[in-house]
């Protein structure tokens with residue numbers, strides 16, 4: 001975006017740039033979280049979930065690209081150092097190697113998505129009526145984050161159901177149920 005585009009955003013430009021930098025760091029942290037856990041996830045059914053996590057990683061990378069591009073249009077650059085990603089991201093220092101069991105991986109992902117949704121909601125309110133281009137981009141991303149959260153909740157619910165079934169089976173309760 002050229003001069004006019006920046007002019008339209010006006011005096012809020014610095015604030016918006018800072019917000020977008022945080023969002024960029026969030027996305028890269030989320031990307032690496034999904035990417036890494038997709039490689040090392042353990043447990044029954046982890047292959048299916050790992051492939052889903054790999055897709056999620058690519059989606060977060062896409063979001064980082066959208067935000068990076070917007071920063072470029074606003075004549076700013078995204079934080080380039082991985083140290084900055086950790087320090088700036090609202091997720092804090094996420095070490096994906098701590099979440100490689102199926103349940104932990106999904107629960108941590110849900111936590112990340114929840115925080116991302118809250119953050120995008122705040123940003124969208126802030127840029128509304130100030131910067132329509134950023135507003136549009138953030139809305140598109142938010143829709144995808146909400147979908148991601150819903151998918152994860154569905155996966156977790158199925159996992160919980162499976163755990164209950166396994167427990168029943170272990171206790172021999174299934175045979176009893178089947179008799180009725």
Ligand SMILES: [Fe+2]
Pocket residue numbers: 027030059060063116141145
């Ligand atoms: Fe994202």
Ligand SMILES: [Fe+2]
Pocket residue numbers: 030060113116144145148
């Ligand atoms: Fe996400």
